[in-house]
Amino acid sequence: MGGRWMFWHQLLEHCERGDLIEIDRTTYYHWCVYIGQGDVVHLTGLEDNTKPDSKPSLSSSASSASVLGETALVRRQHLREVARNDRCRVNNKWDAKHEPLEPDEIVAMAVSCVGQEMRYDVVGRNCEHFVTASRYGRSGGFSDQANNAVAAVGGVTGGLIIGFLLSMFFGRR
Known part of the structure; x- marks a missing residue:
């Protein structure tokens, strides 16, 4: 299963390029791919919630759009902007069942999507689907x-x- 829950600044000491990071938002978990130097790539809402003093909202993880099956955006951000004060952990839990790509391939796959708008829905195409597709090279993810x-x-x-x-x-x- 996943690693120990901690805050973003502690987690950075344990991250390797291509790791999947799970962020505990209390009512759901948001997922991103660690690409190095503190940065992550993730599927998020179209609104820009990157101001340092703003609190993460549902749209910062695409959840508000996802209920309606709308559009989300792939962003590259620093982990501190995405995790804020929420606990997070490295969680490559599917490695036992699926062979991960090489770290450079994972990062390249995730980064190649930055700036793209994608269809989003909670059940079939959420942030977890995006990161697993990036790590394991599986179309659609899981x-x-x-x-x-x-x-x-x-x-x-x-x-x-x-x-x-x-x-x-x-x-x-």
């Missing part, structure tokens, strides 16, 4: 966060349907 959200919604929906059917069945007797 996201445990999205899979877990879909499973949770499916479980709730299934439970509601079963409850409804049981009430219909037992209510008619």
Whole structure:
């Protein structure tokens, strides 16, 4: 699994080019690719939330756009601008299942997308999909966060349907 949670300035001592960085935003996790010299590449909202005194908002991680399946932007920023006061960690958890590309290839893939607008949605094309596609060279990437959200919604929906059917069945007797 991922490394120890810490703040951005501590994390930089442990990062290697091509590492995936997971940032704890409390209600979700934002992901970026470490490219060296303190910089990361990530999929983010179109609004510019890079002012040092601004607090990260949903749009700084593309979440506001993602609910509507809109557009996000690939940005290169310093980790301090992206993580702010949130805890973060190196998390290359998929390395056991997927062979990562060489660090130079990962960085080149991520950097080649900087400035591009991309379609974004929470389930099929989020920041985690972007970083895993960069690290593993897999078209579309993958996201445990999205899979877990879909499973949770499916479980709730299934439970509601079963409850409804049981009430219909037992209510008619």
